[in-house]
Amino acid sequence: MRGRKKSDETRLAILLRATEVFSEKPFHEVLTDDISSRMGIGKGTLYRYFESKEHLYFATIVHGLEGMREAIEGCLIGDRPLEQTIESLVATVIGYFWERRDFFVLLHRHETKLDAAERADWERGRDELINLVAQRIAPEIRGNGVKINPRLAVEMLFGMIRSVCLYRDDSDRLADLAHLVTRVFLGGVGPALECAVAPAPVSRIKKVRG
Amino acid sequence: MRGRKKSDETRLAILLRATEVFSEKPFHEVLTDDISSRMGIGKGTLYRYFESKEHLYFATIVHGLEGMREAIEGCLIGDRPLEQTIESLVATVIGYFWERRDFFVLLHRHETKLDAAERADWERGRDELINLVAQRIAPEIRGNGVKINPRLAVEMLFGMIRSVCLYRDDSDRLADLAHLVTRVFLGGVGPALECAVAPAPVSRIKKVRG
Amino acid sequence: MRGRKKSDETRLAILLRATEVFSEKPFHEVLTDDISSRMGIGKGTLYRYFESKEHLYFATIVHGLEGMREAIEGCLIGDRPLEQTIESLVATVIGYFWERRDFFVLLHRHETKLDAAERADWERGRDELINLVAQRIAPEIRGNGVKINPRLAVEMLFGMIRSVCLYRDDSDRLADLAHLVTRVFLGGVGPALECAVAPAPVSRIKKVRG
Amino acid sequence: MRGRKKSDETRLAILLRATEVFSEKPFHEVLTDDISSRMGIGKGTLYRYFESKEHLYFATIVHGLEGMREAIEGCLIGDRPLEQTIESLVATVIGYFWERRDFFVLLHRHETKLDAAERADWERGRDELINLVAQRIAPEIRGNGVKINPRLAVEMLFGMIRSVCLYRDDSDRLADLAHLVTRVFLGGVGPALECAVAPAPVSRIKKVRG
């Protein structure tokens, strides 16, 4: 019982360190030695916890992604108005990466060929995440005359978040960026669009998340 | 002059093939043999034109980026209304990647540590690209109450394009996607926004492991 | 302490084998595989103990030279008359090479460019060796009218030893050769010399291509 | 006829440059490019004159050795007294190397495996050289009670010359060194040897070289 617990701690510790190291250099420049020596454990021990370097790498991503999903799910609870929901979500995601620059970097590398099972795992995880948000957004999307696929919309949102994380200035502040992204996502940057169907003054119907 | 001459065509041919191959597998899984043998040239020839595998990889990206800049510059010529300009730009970029899925993949890998000079090169090229567009957009940005940094806006636009390229369905059509991105970028997806929603309190961000 | 430990024995064993192999063929014809496979160890192990093929090569020489210095130092102990001292020294050196033909060969190849630090190492070792002997000889040198630099004298002695080792017949015996070299070094081969023969005019040296 | 002559010049020029380059670095660090580019000729041309890099290397040594033999033969002509002959010979050899440090270095490298025929060539050349001198010396050798093999004596002489060339100071002068070596070779460095048979006052019989 205690032994088991100890193992789990070690596993987690390895995962955390690995995230760190993998985010510093590309996969093929990270040596297993880098990880084990940085942790102060033997290289062999690594292999007691993870099947191979690639499995470790993968576990590292899955672990980070899981944390992010939890955080995001938290944002969708309750039935706040859409803008508030989105803004808290954006702030959460930016914040998550803010504190885990390493994981962010990691997440945006697609370096390793994983076997089918693992790739499926990863993609399912990602999918659920997108769906979660898409469902919340879908009912309130208003495309100004274009039909908008809600999942694609969420992807675009994430694309914007990604860009902001990558290219923000050091002086930028989290809350401001979150607000910015939210506003642009919901309202765009442009001047009133001439051609657009005059947007019906949509009454803010409170929609309970289904 | 006597003897055979080093040819630019060969250099270009290598570049094109390399783009292909590098986009198929991650850097460390690509063998120099893969490239040379697939081209039907000797491995040594590769090294006559490029200092190392990493230099070749890098040259491959720079080359693609250059092509894209040219394409984008073309879109900014003339003084069409903003929406048209943006839409043609978006269509151009999506189209560029559409036909060069390999380069697109490549562009979004950050696998190699480059030496200062090369990294600078790459970053300058990217910078100019962003600036070009930012200048066109700047005067017409309207933030709905948020001050929008034009460069960051362009980054967001590219983030959206990237997402669309990555996550579109096979059935999606280029023109539609371009229109979609343009509309969302300029007009947002959301219902009409009241002008100054109090931003969600940042403290709601779930802290996970400091 | 856990795990296997890096062993000095292995290091030494490698050094000995390498001496063997390096003496058989010139540096660039020796494969790292030759050494490791002949020892029945993996190639990687070589690199665990020595930084590179060149470092190994160098270590091999330094190691042999060290042994020789020890042997020579032994000859200088006690205050036997000069002739006895020289003869034992010559016998020792010839004997050292006699049993280590490989090291002898090795010592007389100047194949590798070493970095400053290593070259310094090697030269310091050699220097000390020469000095040791020069100090013993200096007080008793008698030049027959020529001033003899003791260090240069020692170098000449070593030059003679070298020649004898290289060009002796298989039938020659160690003791005889040692005696021979000693007598020639101390007494010369020639008939009694008149004390100051006018040196041949240098101008006789045939100039070939300047 | 003219064409042939031109070829010979080129051949010689290559040989001279090669001697230069080969003396600067060990064989395996010399690139054929180094040689051809330094000469301002194409790499291919090298191969019109020499079968391979190794053949060129070998030709380079043979060429130098030939020059030395000629110079030495010059010293043996006439029937000067032994000491004069030796001294002029020593001066000649030292001088030869003095002006061809590169060849000297080269001569003392034994790096390449040559095929039987070539090795025989080289050894025959060397042999003749040694014999030439041995014959002149033989009749006048007086060993102080040791029987001295004349060829071995000559080898020792060359060993001393070699040492002097390698380890002399920059301030040393050719004539002095030649005198030094001669005196040591003929008279030794030591104090009168006690055990020696009192040297018979050998009358200086002029021996005509046979």
Next chain:
DNA sequence: AATGAATGAGTTTTCATTCAT
């Protein structure tokens, strides 16, 4: 269970030689 020495298949890179121009 943990460690880190040993391993050797797998890669990049080099460079003598050839041969198209």
Next chain:
DNA sequence: TATGAATGAAAACTCATTCAT
């Protein structure tokens, strides 16, 4: 005939993984 681009066999070295201790 001269040139230097092309070649690809050969070699040094790396590093994930294994396994003796």
